[in-house]
Amino acid sequence: MKLLEYEGKDIFETYKIPIQARFGVVRIGDSIESVKLDGPGPWVVKAQVLTGGRGKAGGVKIARTKEETHTYINNMLGMKIITHQTHGTALTVEEVLVETACVPEREIYISVVLDRKEAVPMIIASAEGGMSIEELARTKPECIIKMPVDVNTGLLDFQARELAFALKIPWHNFRDFTAVAKSIAKLFVDYDASLVEINPLAITKDGRLVAVDAKIVTDDNALFRHKDLEAKPDHESSEIEKEAKAIGINYIGLDGTIGCMVNGAGLAMATLDTVKLAGGSAANFLDVGGGANVEQITKAFQIILKDSKVKAILVNIFGGIMKCDNIAQGIAEATKKIKLHVPLVVRLEGTNVKEGKAILKNSGIKLEQADSLWEAAQKAVKAAKN
Amino acid sequence: MSILLNKRSKLAVHGMTGAQGSFHSQLCLEYGCNIVAGITPGKGGTRHLNIPVFNTVKEAVREAGADTSLIFVPPPFAADSILEAAEAGIKVIIAITEGIPVLDMVRVKKHLGRLELEGRGVTLIGPNCPGVITPGECKAGIMPGYIHKKGHIGIVSRSGTLTYEAVWQLTSQDLGQSTVVGIGGDPVQGMNFVDVLKLFEADKDTTAVVMIGEIGGSAEEDAARFIKARMTKPVFAFVAGKTAPPGRRMGHAGAIVEGASGTHASKIAALEKAGATVVENLSHMGETVAAKLKAPGQSRKKQGGETAKRGNKG
Incomplete structure (x- = not known):
């Protein structure tokens, strides 16, 4: 954290x-009067964001007068900050700290x-x-x-x-x-x-x-x-990420168009890499964990679909201890519940894979199955482009 | 031969009476693993899965001859469990538990370092790992047994399901495994790649090694140096996380890329320079290994031809 x-x-x-002496933290919506400046100044207004290099991005301002301090507070709250550490994403300044300038x-x-x-x-x-x-x-x-x-x-x-x-x-x-x-x-x-x-x-x-x-x-x-x-x-995670965390799903939003659902962190990372090799890009990293029951799979689909960039979903599950037929059942029930509006590609492998594939085939759900991760990635990329 | 585990290994399962421990112990037993003791403080004297349960590891060593520990204890108590095993004279400790605070592991490593100096060194695998399996002999971990096949390829990996994927591709190519070691994805851990590569290099029954790494840390770069300097057996490598955004934690605490160290590019470059066959597309792992090993004389080193023959027998 x-x-x-x-x-x-x-x-x-x-x-x-x-x-340094601190005079308060101001949040968006707070009255500026909550800051009681003291001493002769100068004061400094600092954006409270989780990144280095904020000074260069305008997130640290030194004020000579009380009026100037107030102006900086007002200007900085709600401001977007992009630095070399934010990797292109803009962080919104929701809080500023006011203290004696050093x-x-x-x-x-x-x-x-x-x-x-x-x-x-x-x-x-x-x-x-x-x-x-x-x-x-x-x-x-x-x-x-x-x-x-x-x-x-x-x-x-x-x-x-x-x-x-x-x-x-x-x-x-x-x-x-x-x-x-x-x-x-x-x-x-x-x-x-x-x-x-x-x-x-x-x-x-x-x-x-x-x-x-x-x-x-x-x-x-x-x-x-x-x-x-x-x-x-938790200042770091987005709302979706927090929601996922609460039910034991590890989700990180990315920029692409292919929603991914995978079991295991390493395999999830490798799935993103494979999607890239196939010419697409992933909309998220999502590790459903070892359990992957109906409830978790349903929730995982819901979380993936909250991202409007998602044009196709790729499910890559290696059924180890978790058997493929149980997972297939979970996918079938989950997709019935939430009515998918984007193409779904499923790659199942591992324990009871034949039974799992049969369940998906007979479920009547519109989806494409794949025999390898590579095939699945290619199909998902193609589906996302259509 | 194999490394770390064989059919003579006598396992003590820490936390065997818990839900996870119970479930996985049952599967290990079905695989033919020799579990001689369960450890649950307060339940000593009872039996679980028809195996005697002890209050302490010392008793399990003394009375049941346990020499290997498999740990399923919850994170707040897992570090203590590792140290209990080490002090009791257990030689190989496999910690499955996910989510142990990193400073707990710092303390564990310090303690194990001291035991080493006293001549009472132990081998720790994990934590946060799928465990170790010597196919056909002993399975100490949570991996699905049936995807494995007895053979001559050693596998070492930082990730669970990613390992299963690689194992499955090899088995599908009729390439069996000598031992599969999951070293886990935590920033501070027991055995690292180099430790396991050393064992595989020395193991008569291992003819080639598949190494599966991921972004973060410098374990793959260290492995590359060892491969270049010492390995005579062919090494195949895959590194996950090429497209991971920097600075974010992707499930494994170890998989955080900060600055230029531990990037995918630096790991791939180091491994390629060391002469390892780097597989870019995970789905091609099985066929790449098969193509290299089944074509005599195509391997990087002289042993290639020999490797190919043995590899074929699988």
């Missing part, structure tokens, strides 16, 4: 990680990520903050410092000192920095995070160390032991 900046900063506060003297990059190969949380840091770490890894890999974190002991004092020295943290900020480094490592473990990132961690003109941004991504598998996170709204 990905947290928005202000949600991340709420957590930072509890770990005593220094942040005037940095220096910007540092620091994060904790899971190092898959070493199977440890790893601190990644660089004296060159502000820019994206991917960019830095490409252009100046020698500037990146790594430090493993023991899940049981956290970041040790000497490790935090080593980091501070390597980053040339001024003596004045040294203790604050080591505390921040240890805190984000602890936060990472406490929250079952897969990423905690501060970019930039600034040293301000007046000599303070401040986390200017906050990015936290947590492990969905660990939500059962984080009731506070579980209760938070």
Whole structure:
């Protein structure tokens, strides 16, 4: 689960990680008066969207006056943001955060990520903050410092000192920095995070160390032991994706025209690839899971059909433990219930495949069957073009 | 010969009395698997599926001689179950459970690393995997037994149904399998591709290997380096996720592409460079393997001719 900046900063506060004074979060429809600006300014209005690079896309604005702040809030709410990380999709700004603007003297990059190969949380840091770490890894890999974190002991004092020295943290900020480094490592473990990132961690003109941004991504598998996170709204998934998740279907909307229903994540990915090879493109990734009963199959069809781009549906099921005849029964009942208005191509393979195919054939439902994934993909692509 | 499992393997099933454990244990038994114990704390002393149930793994090892664990325990308790097996002296641990928090697996790996240093190393397969099967001998997992056929092709894969698809295509081509290993799709896992490839390379009964990867991480790139440096047996590879949008989680937590690492293109390039036969269209896996192995002298390495003959016998 990905947290928005202000949600991340709420957590930072509890770990005593220094942040700028915040004056509130404004949502679409909120009264602008809910923001009580304080201090001499300048203030900063920041779009709360789950992507990096929002500054360049107009999602971060510095205001000199209260009026200017209000103007930026009004302009930013409802704005569409496209960055290099959104892959062409526009994100709508539904919330903005208002805080005291930070005037940095220096910007540092620091994060904790899971190092898959070493199977440890790893601190990644660089004296060159502000820019994206991917960019830095490409252009100046020698500037990146790594430090493993023991899940049981956290970041040790000497490790935090080593980091501070390597980053040339001024003596004045040294203790604050080591505390921040240890805190984000602890936060990472406490929250079952897969990423905690501060970019930039600034040293301000007046000599303070401040986390200017906050990015936290947590492990969905660990939500059962984080009731506070579980209760938070899911900002990342679309409405359809949320609906699917609620009944154990894994759905991700894509741009193509062929709706796909597959059992198993790997096979589902391979099905999208095969559709592409056949000259079409998939409208979604959908893994019905191992169960795939009538109810789930019905729901899966309904979810696929909510996408108006869908011109044909491809069902690819490898019946393992789930027998093909049961799946065929499920498809037959589901399609009767929802009255499909687009062509349906079904490829069944595995346990009791003969019985399954016979059931589909005798069901009277208008559909095309295929013997291989390749044949199914070609038929679906053709059907979608007609 | 085969790897990891054979007809002498004695299985303890953790969570055997639960719905999943019960269902799949029954199917493993029907396949001819030697399950000697079930583990459910609090149900020790009873019998389930006519197999003795124990409270602890230690008892299952001591009293029933269990040497292999098959884990169906729910995610919050699965990591503990793996460690219990490891501490009890089980040598091969197969964790089927899907959805174990990744930091739990980080702790498990750390613990297993320590056991290794003490000379008590174990082999972990999974979690979030379909398990391991040595066709005709032992099935420890949730894969449908009947799609397999005894033979000489080793398969290693990160995905469940994708593996079944590949196995089925091979079986349909009359190409049997020595052992099929599902290493699972989680970011932190037990055996990786290289670990399994090493075993296949050393196994007398395996003459060729099919490797099925997916986007995310760098396991396929590591495998490519190993294939280039050490593998004498032909390797066929497929990598799923060519068209997956970057940054999104596609079912498997491991299948997230961030930046340039772990992309489909980088994996394919590395595998091709290493001399593996990369199959672009999954539906062509069976026929590609058959064409290469059944045509003596066509294989990448010298062993190709030998491979072909054995492959034919299936």
